[in-house]
Each structure stands twice: as C-alpha cells, then as structure tokens.
Amino acid sequence: MEENKFDYEAFKREAMEKLKRGVPISGPEGVFQPLLKQMLEEMLQGEMDGHMNEHERTAGNRRNGKSRKMVKSTGGEFELETPRDRNGTFEPELVGKRQVIINDELESRILRLYGKGVSTRDICDFVEETYGFTISATTLSNITDRVIPMIKEWQQRPLESLYTFVWMDAMHYKVREDGRVVTRAVYNILGLNNKGIKDLLGMYVSESEGARFWLQVLNDLKARGVEDILIASIDNLKGFKEAIDTVFPSTEVQPCIVHQIRNTIKFVVYKDSRAFIADLRTVYQATTKQEAEDNLETMEAKWGKKYAPVFTSWRNNWENLSNFFKYPPEIRRIMYTTNTIEGFHRQVRKVTKTKGAFTSDMALLKLIFLATQNLVEKWTQPIPNWGLVSTQLDIIFGERARININ
Numbered sequence: 001m002e003e004n005k006f007d008y009e010a011f012k013r014e015a016m017e018k019l020k021r022g023v024p025i026s027g028p029e030g031v032f033q034p035l036l037k038q039m040l041e042e043m044l045q046g047e048m049d050g051h052m053n054e055h056e057r058t059a060g061n062r063r064n065g066k067s068r069k070m071v072k073s074t075g076g077e078f079e080l081e082t083p084r085d086r087n088g089t090f091e092p093e094l095v096g097k098r099q100v101i102i103n104d105e106l107e108s109r110i111l112r113l114y115g116k117g118v119s120t121r122d123i124c125d126f127v128e129e130t131y132g133f134t135i136s137a138t139t140l141s142n143i144t145d146r147v148i149p150m151i152k153e154w155q156q157r158p159l160e161s162l163y164t165f166v167w168m169d170a171m172h173y174k175v176r177e178d179g180r181v182v183t184r185a186v187y188n189i190l191g192l193n194n195k196g197i198k199d200l201l202g203m204y205v206s207e208s209e210g211a212r213f214w215l216q217v218l219n220d221l222k223a224r225g226v227e228d229i230l231i232a233s234i235d236n237l238k239g240f241k242e243a244i245d246t247v248f249p250s251t252e253v254q255p256c257i258v259h260q261i262r263n264t265i266k267f268v269v270y271k272d273s274r275a276f277i278a279d280l281r282t283v284y285q286a287t288t289k290q291e292a293e294d295n296l297e298t299m300e301a302k303w304g305k306k307y308a309p310v311f312t313s314w315r316n317n318w319e320n321l322s323n324f325f326k327y328p329p330e331i332r333r334i335m336y337t338t339n340t341i342e343g344f345h346r347q348v349r350k351v352t353k354t355k356g357a358f359t360s361d362m363a364l365l366k367l368i369f370l371a372t373q374n375l376v377e378k379w380t381q382p383i384p385n386w387g388l389v390s391t392q393l394d395i396i397f398g399e400r401a402r403i404n405i406n
Contacts, residue, residue: 041080041081041082044080044081044082044083044092045083047090047092048063048083048085048090048092051085051089051090052085060087061085061086061087061089062085062086063083063084063085063086064084064085064086065083065084066081066082066083066084067081067082067084068080068081068082069082072135082097098142098145107143107146110123110127110140110143111143111144111146111147111370112370112374113126114140114144114367114370115351115367115370115371115373115374116351116371116374117350117351117352117353117354117355117367117371119354120137120140123135123140124136124137124140144366144370145366147366147369147370148362148366150369151365151366151369154369155202155203155204156224157224158224158225159201159221159224159225159226160193160194160225160226161225161226161227161228162193162194162226162227162228162229162230162400162401163191163192163193163194163201163226163228163229163230164192164193164194164196164230164231164390164393164401165191165192165230165231165232165233165334165335166189166190166191166192166201166229166231166232166233167189167190167191167232167233167234167338167340167341168187168188168189168190168214168217168232168233168234168235168240168338168341169188169234169235169338169341169342169345170185170186170187170188170209171185171186171188171345171348171349172184172185172186172209173186173352173358173364174356174357174358175357175358175359175360175361175363175364176357176358176359176360177360181357182207183207183208184205184206184207184361184364185205185206185207185208185209185213186203186204186205186364186365186368187202187203187204187205187206187209187213187214187217188200188202188203188341188344188345189201189202189203189217189221190340190341190344191229192334192383194390194401194402195382195386196382196383196386196389196390197379197380197381197382197383198340198376198379198383199376199379200344200372200376201221201226202217202220202221203365203368203369203372204216204217204220205361205364205365209237210237210239211237211238211239211240211242211243212239212243214237214240214243214244215243215246215247218243218244218246218247218248219247221247222247222248226248228248228250228251228400229244229248229251230251230252230393230397230400230401231251231252231254231331231334231335232244232248232251232252232253232254233254233256233335233336233337233338233340233341234253234254234255234256234338235255235256235259235338236255236256236259236260236263236317241253241255241320250400252323252326252335253320253323254320254323254324254335254336255317255320255321256336256337256338257284257321257324257336257337258337258338258339259337259338260313260314260317260321261277261280261284263313264280264310264313264314265277267307267309267310268307268310272303272306276303276307279295279298279299279302279303280299282295282299283295283296283299283314284336286325288325289322289325289326292322292325293318293322296311296314296318299311324336327392327396328392330385330388330389330392331389331392331393331396334383334389344375347371347375348368348371348372348375351367351368351371352367352368352371355367
C-alpha cells in the first residue's frame with residue numbers, strides 16, 4: 001500500500017518546474033491534474049469507508065478492488081480509480097457510476113445549451129474547443145439524465161392554494177416507440193398567482209389530448225394544494241369545461257375566442273374572408289354582451305344563408321363564449337383567449353423545432369423541462385396593469401381573491 005501513497009513533495013517539485021516552463025495551471029495536462037486525481041480518489045475511498053462501516057458486518061459485504069474509467073474535467077482527461085464492494089451496493093456520490101465529467105459548472109453550461117436547443121454536435125464542439133477534450137452523444141445523454149430527479153421533484157412540488165387565472169393547452173410532438181413514430185400530447189398549465197406573477201404549474205405527457213386526461217391533470221393540481229381557480233381559459237375541446245367543473249366547480253371557464261374564430265374561418269371562402277372577419281370583429285370586440293348579440297344577429301342576416309354551420313356553432317357555444325363580457329376590459333384581455341400559454345408554447349417550440357422525433361417520452365420531457373426553466377426564471381415581476389386587475393378581482397370575487405395575500 002505504501003508504494004501507492006501520493007508523494008506531495010514530488011508533486012510540488014514537478015509543479016514548480018512545469019510552472020517555470022509556462023505550463024498552465026488548469027486545462028489538459030495542467031499542473032494541478034495529478035492533484036485533482038489524487039484528491040478525488042481519496043474522497044472516494046472516504047465514501048467507501050463510510051459505506052463499509054454501515055454495511056460490512058450486517059450484510060457480509062467487503063471491499064472488492066477498484067474499477068477504472070476515464071473522466072474529463074477542466075483540468076484535462078485522466079484515469080480515475082473507484083473502489084468497489086463485493087455486493088455491488090456502493091454508489092459513490094462524488095463521481096457517480098455513469099458520470100465521466102468532473103465539473104458541475106461545465107455540466108450546468110451543457111444543460112443550459114441543451115435547454116436552448118443547441119444541437120448535440122454543436123455542444124460537443126463547444127466542449128472540445130473550450131476545454132480541450134471530447135464528449136460522446138452517450139455522455140451528453142447521461143448528463144441530461146441528471147435532470148430526471150429534478151423533473152420528478154418539480155412535478156410533485158406543492159402549489160399555492162389560489163390562482164387567479166389559469167391557461168391550459170397542449171403541445172404535440174413525435175416520439176419513437178417500438179420502432180414506429182407516434183404522437184404525444186404535452187399538457188401544460190400556466191397560472192397567475194394573486195401577486196400577478198406567472199408560474200408553470202405542471203407538465204404532463206400523454207398519448208393524446210382529451211378531457212379524460214385533463215381531469216387527471218386537474219385532480220393532480222388539487223392534490224398538490226390548489227384549492228381555487230378564479231378564471232380558467234381553455235381551448236374548445238369537448239368535455240374540457242365539464243372536467244374543470246368536476247374538480248373546481250366555482251371556477252369561471254372561458255373558452256378561447258381565438259380558437260372559435262380559427263374554426264370559423266375554415267368554412268369561409270377566401271374572397272369573403274376579409275369582409276367576414278371585419279364583421280366578426282364587431283361581435284367579440286363589442287362593449288357589452290347585448291351589443292355583441294345584436295351584431296351577431298346582423299352578421300347572420302348578412303352571411304347566414306351562405307355559412308349556416310358557422311352561426312350554428314356560435315349559437316351553440318355562445319353561453320360559454322360570452323362569459324368574458326361580465327368583466328371589465330382589463331380582465332377581458334387576460335381571459336378571453338389562451339394566447340398567453342400559446343405564446344409560451346411558441347417560445348418552447350423555438351427550442352424543440354429542430355429535434356424531429358424524440359427517442360422516448362423522457363427525452364421529450366427532459367428537453368421541454370430544460371427549455372421551460374430558461375423561460376420561467378424570467379417570471380419575477382407581476383404582469384402589466386396588475387394593480388388595477390387585482391383590485392377588480394377583489395371587488396368581483398371578494399374573499400376568494402384574498403387567499404394567501406401577504
């Protein structure tokens with residue numbers, strides 16, 4: 001054992017000589033690389049000592065030599081020896097079994113680049129140019145796997161008891177499964193607390209979008225602490241409102257006007273579209289509900305024979321679509337459309353658009369999670385005009401709007 005003891009005096013002499021020759025302190029072949037290797041191996045031995053003290057007698061366990069692997073750091077690439085135990089129960093925390101990069105700052109930079117949509121090849125090129133060593137696609141995948149426990153913890157974190165506004169919508173992606181490409185729906189819930197600050201409440205992956213799965217999502221929100229939602233803005237998915245009513249029966253549900261308009265325009269021929277949209281604008285931009293209904297009747301008299309299904313749809317959905325007319329203009333602008341969450345989705349798609357089909361649901365979730373973390377860290381201030389909006393909510397909803405106000 002003595003011959004393997006690290007000779008610190010020899011290291012100091014060699015380090016001094018290297019420094020005199022202009023060898024850098026860090027980087028490949030840097031002066032401190034041998035010391036880093038020694039320190040890591042001694043700390044790993046310390047971890048093994050603690051593991052043996054806990055398990056050796058009770059489990060009949062004992063040391064079983066060492067394993068070797070090449071690891072990379074800003075100090076260069078070197079072989080690291082990790083102690084093993086006979087039962088294979090030793091899980092080093094300092095340098096995990098699959099970990100090959102010894103630098104938390106470097107791993108954080110890699111994760112941030114990955115979360116911004118930088119390609120695997122470009123990340124590998126960045127590491128080689130900056131730190132002087134190469135990493136493989138497998139290594140990069142192992143690094144991104146380190147966020148999986150963070151994702152699970154984030155998905156289960158407690159939520160606030162009240163959200164004044166909530167927007168719910170889904171994105172759709174392609175994922176490889178059993179040798180074929182399938183579609184996945186990523187359900188996102190974006191909320192506004194009673195301080196006017198946005199927060200992404202949850203992210204869920206499912207095979208398709210449907211009211212039944214949204215019901216599970218809403219129950220999960222409730223289990224994590226949400227007691228009340230004042231206003232929820234949703235798309236026009238069948239059964240969605242009923243799912244919300246089941247879990248949060250006091251919530252005002254507003255189907256998205258923009259979705260209704262998009263579905264309407266599909267039935268209008270191109271030559272009529274400009275005039276039709278101008279008339280439709282007088283409906284959803286009316287000052288009062290009565291004015292909107294009068295304008296809808298006028299519009300139907302003009303276009304109804306040619307586009308009867310359009311007006312049938314508006315009439316059938318009018319009771320829910322017109323909810324926003326109950327509220328002042330400042331609240332209407334927030335609730336009448338799901339554009340808030342669609343804007344969030346556009347930012348996420350800027351990151352994911354070049355990825356094609358993902359290798360698994362978790363690969364999809366990892367990238368979206370990292371992308372969203374880069375976005376939500378900027379949500380530190382209330383939305384514009386929040387002072388007036390909060391006062392109006394307080395008048396309209398009373399005690400329901402005052403939960404958890406500090």
